[in-house]
Amino acid sequence: MSCLFCKIAAGEIPATLVHEGERIVAFNDIDPKAPVHVLVITRDHHDNVAALTHVDPSLAAELLGVAAAIGASNASGFRVVLNTGADGGQSVNHVHAHVLAGRGFAWPPG
Ligand code: AMP
Numbered sequence: 001m002s003c004l005f006c007k008i009a010a011g012e013i014p015a016t017l018v019h020e021g022e023r024i025v026a027f028n029d030i031d032p033k034a035p036v037h038v039l040v041i042t043r044d045h046h047d048n049v050a051a052l053t054h055v056d057p058s059l060a061a062e063l064l065g066v067a068a069a070i071g072a073s074n075a076s077g078f079r080v081v082l083n084t085g086a087d088g089g090q091s092v093n094h095v096h097a098h099v100l101a102g103r104g105f106a107w108p109p110g
């Protein structure tokens with residue numbers, strides 16, 4: 001298995017875990033872009049959110065639920081981002097939701 005996030009989900013590469021569920025794992029981003037920057041992933045490998053929603057929509061809902069629960073502990077708000085493909089800025093091809101909080105974010109993004 002060569003996928004970085006599959007290895008994190010399997011415990012083969014260390015990460016600071018903030019959620020460990022049966023099908024979903026969340027951990028702190030190694031290069032945080034905000035005071036709170038958590039990545040929420042599926043244990044199963046799916047390339048991106050489009051593939052995930054196509055193959056397993058209930059798992060996609062679970063991913064979003066965990067992301068929202070983590071974000072909701074920040075009273076002043078949060079942002080959830082699912083970068084997809086080259087133009088979307090995706091660098092790891094295992095679906096992941098970024099949960100960002102602790103500062104304001106520009107809209108529209110650059
Ligand atoms: P993306 O560019 O949307 O694919 O996001 C990939 C994210 O994974 C980036 O924010 C990276 O900082 C993060 N990342 C890469 N390697 C690790 C790692 N070993 N542990 C935690 N986060 C990582």
Ligand code: ZN
Pocket residue numbers: 003004005006007044045046093094
């Ligand atoms: Zn993977």
